[in-house]
Amino acid sequence: MRANTWAGRNKVEVRDVPDPRILNRRDAIVRITSTAICGSDLHLVDGYVPTMQDGDVMGHEFMGEVVEVGPGVDPDRLRVGDRVVVPFPIACGACGACAAELYSCCENTNPNAGIAEKMFGHPVAGIFGYSHLTGGFAGGQAQYARVPFADVGPLKIESDLADEQVLFLSDILPTGYMGAEMCDIQPSDVVAVWGAGPVGQFAMDSARILGAAKVIAIDKEPYRLQMAERAGHIPVNFEEVDVRSRLLELTGGRGPDKCIDAVGLEATHGSAHIATYDRVKQAVRAESDRPHVLRQAIMSCRSGGVVSVIGVYGGLVDKFPAGAWMNRSLTLRTGQCHVQRYMKPLLGRIERGEIDPTRIITHRLPLDEAERGFELFKNKQDHCEKVVLKP
């Protein structure tokens, strides 16, 4: 089959690779009908997540048709012919983490748990196409994928909703939603979202749905800010204005009640010398992540507020404003999305027309043009916001 693979830093390559096969009894093979490129894929391509290897099949946002099931798959839950959206964290459904609905922390699905434990203190779940640290599972930017625990995670789509309306249930819609949910939003809340990428856009929409009074979008790409503005959010361009002053202005000096970091470890900074400091440290591996947004969110948030982090961090950060966090009673909440928790309720919201996930799609390309898709998305060319690939 054809599959988009990691080919070293800053390089992806669509290659011919073997078709997947059943390796565990509860696996299914899915023929992929739609798949997408995510901001998390950029962290892999840019070389910020260790343990990627040449030839790793990328992609963790995919859906399609079940073409084969292992002998252990419960036929009441999944059969050949079913149309499914596959959540990006692989979850067993039986461990303590799964019982607590902490699916992205599943204790059983990462065969490389020992490595993850060394880096993170405790292991994390397996994730499709997302390095060997999260298990070494081939991803979904391909014609077919093997899906472990196929009778646990995948969501059956029984209505005639188009792929594009449900594809993002695999990751970014639940992720944005979880970002907002972690904010415990009250009707009087002003919510500021850093990053107007796909995840940020869905975090903004979710904050609105959950009842926020006002939602602010912070980014530097005018077209992304315009997209947020069209959806009813207030744009702030961090290259044009001082973010802190603007946020104070927009909140009568209080600061946003809730702040969402939807940028993560590759944040850029309006202030050149701070950016240089973190870039240099990152380059010499003294610091693995660039935490501008995390710092700014903590400093901006009103006392007693919540800083919700859905942008990905991989390792260590420097100059974490622990004093602001502690002395001003801030709550920090975060996580890789527990996608399985949100798929059904969000499908309901899509069916009822409360959310339109298609509003962020700017590019549709054949899988064979994945490399171009990555270029467009990474370099923000051609007003690219979200690329859907068709195998």
Added chain:
Amino acid sequence: MELTATTTIRKPAPEVYAFWRDLENLPTFMAHLEEVRTTGDRTSHWVANAPFGKDVQWDAEILDEAPGEKIRWRSTGDADVPNAGTVRFMPAPDGVSTEVHVVLLYDIPGGPVGKAVAKYFGEEPHQQLDDDLRRLKQVLETGEVVRSDGAPWGKRARKEFPQRPAQPLSDAEFAKGAEA
């Protein structure tokens, strides 16, 4: 050498105990074991995997057991690698899970067998037992050892990096199996 490890399994203690007490189950999750055969009520014959030392076999006996709580065993006769172990099962505070606490003792000899065993355990010997218990948990909670494209061989997964890429196996590679 003494190794200790512990894990929590979301199954009641009698079930976890029963699985372990059927010693023939041990090779499904313990990487260094090829086979365990029950030879009597309390006696058994153990065969190690090649990386642990070729043709290393021994007899063992259960010294002490308390159903649902504890099993203690040791090798008998002149084993190449005299060893002993204890496993305790304790109800976890959540009321549904079982804490498994394992202690293994190896009397590592000199010579080629000792070298093979030392090499098998490597620089972080406890890591092997940690991984064994992770697989025990997988087997009891999900039914089998979880495989990925990067680590497709279940308990024979070699933990060293780099692994094979996260890419499906070719028919030839699959046929060759773990020794490829």
